[in-house]
Amino acid sequence: MNKLWGGSQRDDSRPGSSRDAEDDTTPSEHTRLLPNRVESAHYLSPDDPAVTPYNLWSVRVLRWATLLFALLTFAWWLILLLSTFVTPPGFHTRGSGFFAFSYSSLALANLLFTLVFFAIPSKPVRVCSILMGAVLLIDTVLLIAVEKTRYEEGWVGMVSVAWALLMAIWTLVTDRLVQWGKNEEEQRLTGRAETRRTLVEWTAVLVSTLSVVILVIVLILMTLTLILRALDAGLAPPGKLYWVDGDKYRLHVYCHGNQTHSEGMKLPTVLLEGEGPVEDGLWQLADNAINNGSISRYCFVDRPGFAWSDTAPSPLSAGMAAEAVSEALARAGEDGPWVLLSAGIGSIYSRVFSARHGEDIKGLLLIDPLHEELLDGLSDSGRGFLLWIRGILSPLGLDRIPGALFKGRNKEDRVWGQSAYQTGKYIFAKLQENLVAATLSKRDVASSRAIQVQDVPLTVVSSGDQVREHSDWENLQRDLTHLTHQLRHWDIVDDAPHQVWNTIEGREVIEKRLRQLVHD
Template identity: 75%
Template sequence: MANLWGSKKDNDDGEAAAGSARNSEDHEQAPPDEHTRLLPNRVESTNYLSPDDPAVSPYNLWSVRIVRYLTIFLTLVTFVWWVIQLVSVFVTPPGFHTRASGFFAFSYASVTLANLLFSLIFFAIPSKAVRILSIVMGGLLLIDTVLLLSVEKTRREEGWVGIVSILWAFLIAVWVLATDRLVLWGKNEEEERLTGRAETRRTLGEWTAVLLSTLAMAILSIVLLLTTLTLILRALDAGLAPPGQLYAVDDGKYQLHVYCRGNKTDAKGIKLPTVLLEGDGPVEGGLWPFADNAVKNGSISRYCFVDRPGMAWSDTAPSPSSAGMAVEAVSEALARAGEEGPWVLLSAGVGSIYSRIFSARHGDAVTGLVLVDPFHEDLLYQIGAPGRGFLLWIRGVLSPLGLDRIPGALFKGRTKEDRVWGQSAYQTGKYVFTKLQENLVADSLTKRDVTSSRAIQYKDTPLTVISSGDRVREDDEWEKKQRDLSHLTNRLQHWDIVNKAPHEVWSTLEGREVMEKRLKQMVYI
């Protein structure tokens, strides 16, 4: 009997052992899940790990690891897009030209890249503050998207590049927020499974990471807030209609603003030359009021101006853009407007470079040149200085923040006119971008253009040079170059040095009187 009982017991033990082996084999062959891949499930665990054990990590979960790999992939894609935007400032790839500055698209690409990088650096350390700031960023980006798409002018200026940049920034902000939530879930899940409870304490290193990630997201949120305010200003400025008409040039890539006023003939029906204006910056902020007054008092009969690329209401041109390229665009805009001359060219400062190229290429239509404190081609190295270019690029990168435009609008009463063509026009991204374009090719392509124009300039074109007395007295080199420009043609009529006049000679009464007198002699010759 005992033997039988012993034999039965041995059989039962053998079957139990075999069943346990089968269960163990079945368990080993079962497909792993997120809980069983690296460590046993808490249901089967008999011992919990310390919360400080490196095995307690949200990276144990497949979903967390996959999301991290996807975030790395999105970061690489964003980096490529960021590089394209960076290069576009200097050399515009085909199809990537924006009619604005391109700095807004670059700004959104930079914010997106920074957002992804911070997300990767602090991936395993989620924080409530970061989640709140991510929601704020998403909200601001949504507002920016609505502003950009709802205002026709900003939508046209930024083009598909700007629209894609802002939409991508918004989608990435949503992705980062969702990622943070997933990591928080994974962290709690693994802590409960492996330690018995979700850990609420943080180490000093973790608190430091939370502080740094919060500061980084706060900075990005402030950047987006300032960008949103700048976009609001741009939307308000879009309501300022141009006085003239916009004409598409360069195969429709961008538009230039053309404005004319006055009569083409005198009282006897004799056709008179039209004065074509060109200035240092926007003509509206300098020579326009002077020319308007000259028409009223009869010094001239009619004037026109074309805002060259990037100035006032005109769009920017693709990079690179030399003075010769800008003149070609201006000539095309005048032709499309039906303006054929004859012309008396009135230019000031750097604008004289453009007028001289125009005169050389359209010499048969130019009846006179009036150069007001003109810039000499030998001094173009000053415009093309590398240090100046770097500072212009920095200003351009910061221009979407509106650090000067926003306080000007809030506290100094700056108006739409001030920002589009007046005293604050130099703060806009378009203006900075145009000046950067001038800088990049000033001592190469532009110098070649103006040097060759001097060689083919019609030598019998009447010429008047009006110089700033202040500049001539203070700078011997400037006086020398003014004298050289007085020999631009063989028909110098006058070289006037206006005493106590600054570079903007027309800002003094004597300067205006001299300019009006010389223009009248040119127009009614």
């Protein structure tokens, strides 16, 4: 045990010593400058390992409680991670699910940093914890107050943000109580509260402060993205939303035009299906076709996760999505007959829909369709991992926030337009597509090809750019012209991109072939 240093320990008490005469004189270099306190002999050095707040049972209880909360948070985080790939019963969120996962990640990181730096409390960390709690309170109010976000996040999102708020408060209280316990033990064992820090302690304070500052910045970005979502909630859908799949989620259905021709004939309704939201491209194409008299009526159903439609539980195959679309149309009172207009991977869903609706299908128009042999590439694990990373980062709004502030992106852009691919719902839908493309979806397409009614008129319009850039694209397009025995036309539009309708010639060819199928 260390003692406080004192003066000389020589024995000057011999009889006759000259020291006797100096006992009551002014202190010299041989005497103590301060009175010798008896209790000071029992104080410890501030650097002694015995000087620790863990001596207090209350501090030890706080640490074990924090560890318990971290384990509970990790279990919740793990469930949310797995629900991205296979949704457990009751854990389906009608949004992307990435926000709930982000809040649980935030809470887990906060608790882990608290455990690592538990015995080294600091004022900057407490200030950041106060700011974190305030921002999380704002997020909680936003999620609850806005009907759209409350509906999409569901109880899973509510629990995640509330738990993150509680853990922010808990870590703040814990840091303050540990600081109190540290001061108490230093006062008791060393005689005063220590204000000095070692280099190791200063490094720990710096790392813990930077860690919590990063968490606060992440949280602020999430809040800004949440505000954008609240603003986007004010954009009403042009059609109506219908419950499907046992009322688990809703799909957006929109129809326009008059199915009855001016001559009293009932013409087929054109059913649109795109690679992403139909609103971004094919919607305008269909409107122009009505205005030009090429068709009389069209409908589209946003697939799960696109535009105004909710996300579906995982896994979701092409067959499951086609069944959900069929159910939504039935609930909307739309029973065909149909001419199916689809583009890219949307042709996969249209082919499944066509095979399952038999005689109700009066024509197939495939625009640069994706062949089922390419589904293996679509399910590439590297692509799936990148989609998952994009989904995890989507609540930060790293692309949406600058787009709204500096590029003039509006609600339409974010819901269904050129910025829709940045939203968590869109990314989640594409991730679902990736997870089962080479398994469940490929099986659905194979079975649909086997049962496809063979007398359905078929037209294929292909991209000239794709044919030139990919050596096997033309052969795969040619194979798709044999889906039925009634191939009417196969057009390769020169200088047209994959989105063939983005060129004037492409739009003219598509509308011409569509008119022929509808009026045949």
